[in-house]
């Protein structure tokens with residue numbers, strides 16, 4: 001069976017221009033209540049790529065033929081997926097991943113679709129470009145545990161609440 005024999009997914013969320021590829025794939029998997037690895041497998045995209053310790057959110061950049069296959073499944077122009085690929089220099093093991101909680105949960109283009117911004121995977125980023133605040137950090141061992149984007153959002157929300165509790169204890 002070749003890529004051209006595969007039927008497109010019945011429904012596929014559109015990628016946002018500032019989103020990272022893993023976030024988009026994680027949202028596709030959530031849509032079908034699968035893990036990212038299962039989604040990959042049933043889509044017959046070949047061996048699941050070797051990822052860093054942070055898991056699929058820090059997805060390795062894909063070869064063109066895989067991008068073309070995925071674009072066909074999602075009925076997208078391959079350029080849209082090419083633009084959200086992770087730069088290969090960013091794919092490395094790390095202890096934590098930065099994010100801005102407000103930006104994560106408040107997607108101005110679609111409030112119902114939280115997404116992980118690609119810029120947060122830049123190993124040197126410290127501050128939210130939108131809010132000017134220092135980014136929060138979540139341990140990579142937590143993001144790696146998430147099976148899809150819905151699960152990742154639950155784990156990040158839980159982590160965020162714990163950070164808030166710690167900082168309010170420090171204040172009072």
Ligand SMILES: [Zn+2]
Pocket residue numbers: 100101102103128129130131132
């Ligand atoms: Zn922000």
